[in-house]
Amino acid sequence: MSPTTHPFAHLNEAQLAELAREFDAIHDRVRADLGERDRRYIKGVIRLHRQIAVAGRVLLLGSRSKVAWTAGTGCLAVAKILENMEIGHNVLHGQWDWMNDPAIHSSTWDWDTASTAAAWKHSHNYIHHTYTNIRGKDKDLGYEIMRIDPHQRWHPAYLAQPLYNLLLMAFFEWGVAVHDLDIEAIRAGKKPLKDVWHDIKGISGKARDQILKDYVGWPLVSALAATAVGRLRQPEPRSRRRVLADRARGRGVRGAIRAQLAAVRKEGGGTFAATFRADFTANIIRNVWAHSIIFCGHFPDQTYTFSQDEVRDETRGGWYVRQLVGAANITGSPLFHLLSGNLGYQVEHHLFPDMPSSRYAEIAPQVRDICRRYGLPYNTGPLSRQLGTVHRTILRLAFPGGKPRPKPGPYRGDEVEHRAA
Amino acid sequence: MAETGMRPPASPLRRRALRALRWLFTPLRPDDYLELINPLWSTRELRGRVERVEPERGGAATVLIRPGYDWVGHRPGQYVRLGVVIDGVHHWRAYSLTSSPDRADGLISVTPKKVDGGVVSPYLVEQARPGELVRLGEVEGSFTLPDRLGRGLLFVTAGSGITPVMSMLRHLADGPGLHDVVHIHSARDEDGVIFGDELAALEKQHEGFRLQLRITGRDGRFTPAELDTRCPDWRERESYACGPGELLDALQAHWTEHGTAVRLHHERFQPIVGGDGAEGAGGTVHFTHRNVDADCPPGTPILVAGEDAGVAMPFGCRVGVCHTCVLPIREGRIRDLRTNVVSEMHNEIVRTCVHGAEGRVTVDL
Ligand code: FES
Numbered sequence: 187m188s189p190t191t192h193p194f195a196h197l198n199e200a201q202l203a204e205l206a207r208e209f210d211a212i213h214d215r216v217r218a219d220l221g222e223r224d225r226r227y228i229k230g231v232i233r234l235h236r237q238i239a240v241a242g243r244v245l246l247l248g249s250r251s252k253v254a255w256t257a258g259t260g261c262l263a264v265a266k267i268l269e270n271m272e273i274g275h276n277v278l279h280g281q282w283d284w285m286n287d288p289a290i291h292s293s294t295w296d297w298d299t300a301s302t303a304a305a306w307k308h309s310h311n312y313i314h315h316t317y318t319n320i321r322g323k324d325k326d327l328g329y330e331i332m333r334i335d336p337h338q339r340w341h342p343a344y345l346a347q348p349l350y351n352l353l354l355m356a357f358f359e360w361g362v363a364v365h366d367l368d369i370e371a372i373r374a375g376k377k378p379l380k381d382v383w384h385d386i387k388g389i390s391g392k393a394r395d396q397i398l399k400d401y402v403g404w405p406l407v408s409a410l411a412a413t414a415v416g417r418l419r420q421p422e423p424r425s426r427r428r429v430l431a432d433r434a435r436g437r438g439v440r441g442a443i444r445a446q447l448a449a450v451r452k453e454g455g456g457t458f459a460a461t462f463r464a465d466f467t468a469n470i471i472r473n474v475w476a477h478s479i480i481f482c483g484h485f486p487d488q489t490y491t492f493s494q495d496e497v498r499d500e501t502r503g504g505w506y507v508r509q510l511v512g513a514a515n516i517t518g519s520p521l522f523h524l525l526s527g528n529l530g531y532q533v534e535h536h537l538f539p540d541m542p543s544s545r546y547a548e549i550a551p552q553v554r555d556i557c558r559r560y561g562l563p564y565n566t567g568p569l570s571r572q573l574g575t576v577h578r579t580i581l582r583l584a585f586p587g588g589k590p591r592p593k594p595g596p597y598r599g600d601e602v603e604h605r606a607a
Numbered sequence: 608m609a610e611t612g613m614r615p616p617a618s619p620l621r622r623r624a625l626r627a628l629r630w631l632f633t634p635l636r637p638d639d640y641l642e643l644i645n646p647l648w649s650t651r652e653l654r655g656r657v658e659r660v661e662p663e664r665g666g667a668a669t670v671l672i673r674p675g676y677d678w679v680g681h682r683p684g685q686y687v688r689l690g691v692v693i694d695g696v697h698h699w700r701a702y703s704l705t706s707s708p709d710r711a712d713g714l715i716s717v718t719p720k721k722v723d724g725g726v727v728s729p730y731l732v733e734q735a736r737p738g739e740l741v742r743l744g745e746v747e748g749s750f751t752l753p754d755r756l757g758r759g760l761l762f763v764t765a766g767s768g769i770t771p772v773m774s775m776l777r778h779l780a781d782g783p784g785l786h787d788v789v790h791i792h793s794a795r796d797e798d799g800v801i802f803g804d805e806l807a808a809l810e811k812q813h814e815g816f817r818l819q820l821r822i823t824g825r826d827g828r829f830t831p832a833e834l835d836t837r838c839p840d841w842r843e844r845e846s847y848a849c850g851p852g853e854l855l856d857a858l859q860a861h862w863t864e865h866g867t868a869v870r871l872h873h874e875r876f877q878p879i880v881g882g883d884g885a886e887g888a889g890g891t892v893h894f895t896h897r898n899v900d901a902d903c904p905p906g907t908p909i910l911v912a913g914e915d916a917g918v919a920m921p922f923g924c925r926v927g928v929c930h931t932c933v934l935p936i937r938e939g940r941i942r943d944l945r946t947n948v949v950s951e952m953h954n955e956i957v958r959t960c961v962h963g964a965e966g967r968v969t970v971d972l
Contacts, residue, residue, distance in 0.1 A: 217917075220695060221695040221696075222694050223695075225692070225695035233643065236635075236640055236643055237643065240640060240643075283919060284695075284696065284919060285696055286696055286698070286923075287609055287692075287697050288610060288611040288652075289652075291609050293609075296634035297634060298634060298635075395630065398630055398633075399632075403631045404631065407631065540919075
């Protein structure tokens with residue numbers, strides 16, 4: 187396999203140092219400017235999430251109706267997406283710690299997904315964001331189950347990867363939850379059993395809470411509500427004839443109780459199942475969405491990966507460039523960026539993981555300008571194209587061989603980008 | 608983690624109900640949704656709403672706050688930790704409560720004096736607006752009236768040292784009565800007497816309240832030696848002093864030498880942290896994970912040194928009360944800026960807001 191020539195081979199030490207200074211300056215400018223406007227933004231998003239979640243739960247009380255079910259499921263899915271992406275991911279990155287607000291702080295936050303905050307902060311904030319795209323170090327490269335880079339050695343198990351990618355997509359939160367366990371280290375006997383046990387306890391506790399809430403608690407609440415409404419509307423579930431017959435046979439009371447229970451089972455049971463299905467569907471929608479956005483962050487064609495040798499004596503400038511060329515953006519509307527937790531600005535996020543996400547859009551032109559001046563690529567494209575190349579890679583690399591895809595080369599300004607697109 | 612307000616003493620019933628419902632809302636809590644309706648309903652943290660801000664003399668202002676329903680009340684002379692959001696950032700400061708606990712309208716108040724170069728007091732005096740939410744921390748302090756008012760009282764205050772005593776005076780005037788109270792209060796100039804009008808009115812209305820105003824810009828500073836002429840029976844009285852450190856030091860020495868030290872209660876506003884004429888040589892702080900070296904001159908808390916070097920440091924009260932700012936010190940020598948005691952650290956947890964560096968200190972952050 188021929189080694190890829192790196193897009194910043196043309197930069198010397200001094201240029202890299204200057205580039206690092208420029209990136210630092212962007213960071214410091216935003217940091218100094220953070221204030222009330224930013225606080226209002228995140229508080230607003232959090233309020234919005236809670237309102238949509240409440241609306242969803244209320245609608246699902248009537249989940250036996252098709253319309254209410256669809257609307258409720260939609261609300262719930264959107265709420266979960268907002269909560270995981272724009273709120274959870276970014277709060278756990280410490281993007282809002284500067285507010286010194288105990289209620290919105292990386293040390294206290296937990297999110298509505300299967301993985302624990304602590305495990306995720308380790309596997310994502312630390313491992314992935316430090317060793318971004320370094321083969322053998324960044325576990326997000328293929329998540330230990332997929333061959334996502336042609337440098338990874340092929341194994342027959344990868345033949346099934348298109349299939350388990352689909353499964354991972356649907357149950358992404360569970361994949362993320364076990365990710366920090368570090369199966370590889372456990373298999374190699376490198377992880378102390380005590381730590382494994384500690385992790386498993388964390389995962390199962392979180393899993394239990396999530397399952398109890400979505401698949402027992404809320405379906406039960408809906409069922410109770412439906413039953414109560416049913417009893418109000420129709421206190422006597424038997425026909426007049428039936429009542430008389432029961433009474434004649436001397437089973438007035440018993441008959442009444444039996445009839446009530448049957449009615450409850452019918453109304454409540456149906457509603458329980460409907461809300462259960464709604465929660466399940468909302469979780470799947472959220473999972474598929476998160477999977478898509480996150481896979482577009484590093485696996486589209488244009489991104490580069492690195493061998494451990496290449497980064498041995500990395501400077502600060504080198505670190506910035508690795509983040510820059512190892513990530514890929516997605517273009518889209520402000521609403522799209524809100525729902526994707528601003529990870530459409532994956533490049534900006536990787537350069538400044540602890541900068542409030544709401545600022546990425548505003549620094550993106552400055553980052554592009556640096557790319558243009560230093561002859562570096564700036565990877566971006568619409569969701570369909572990015573996602574398309576990701577899944578093409580997953581399909582292709584299931585089979586032996588494969589070469590790194592051709593790279594687009596240095597960024598030459600928006601015009602060129604638009605004409606190409 | 609950042610500093611939080613006080614946990615309201617919600618009724619066990621309400622708490623149990625919320626706890627029973629918690630699993631439906633995990634990882635959030637029912638509180639998170641109740642707050643959408645009214646932020647004062649939180650059972651996690653006590654909050655208050657600013658009702659009015661009234662300017663006072665001497666660059667001070669009284670902030671009247673409607674506390675959440677679970678407000679526990681205070682004893683006159685105590686202080687409260689107040690959390691305010693200024694330009695998006697939460698800040699915490701402790702202020703004496705100036706309101707009488709028995710106010711009919713249930714409001715509480717603090718009366719900060721604007722400190723030049725400060726962050727919170729200028730904000731409260733000049734920018735705080737009605738309707739704004741504040742967080743209320745623990746009510747603390749043992750600078751309180753005796754349970755039984757057996758003997759006469761003597762108050763010695765200076766500047767904004769009047770604030771805790773104001774709460775006492777208001778409480779006495781409304782309730783048990785201002786009998787046999789002598790109050791010596793110093794201010795730089797006549798116009799700068801915080802609560803000047805109210806003090807004058809109290810003196811007029813209450814036989815037993817004797818106010819002695821001392822204008823230091825004109826008459827010079829008050830010294831404890833004057834007590835024998837200004838309040839000859841000072842030894843017999845339960846005495847309360849609040850004001851600048853030098854005044855308190857002088858009074859304490861005087862009571863120890865000529866009177867009964869336990870009769871003198873005093874309140875220092877803030878522990879003295881660093882400042883001019885600090886001892887020690889200072890040093891540098893190395894933040895391991897951030898890979899930053901911060902210069903830490905004598906008298907500078909590690910917290911401030913870190914912030915100046917651009918490190919996002921956890922902090923709360925900044926005066927050694929809340930333990931929000933604790934960080935593990937890998938190794939190095941640190942100086943307690945309040946007591947000047949120097950100690951050697953190895954993987955120990957330290958409040959960075961009241962400790963400075965002596966030489967090179969490595970902090971795990
Ligand atoms: S900030 Fe409160 S103890 Fe240090």
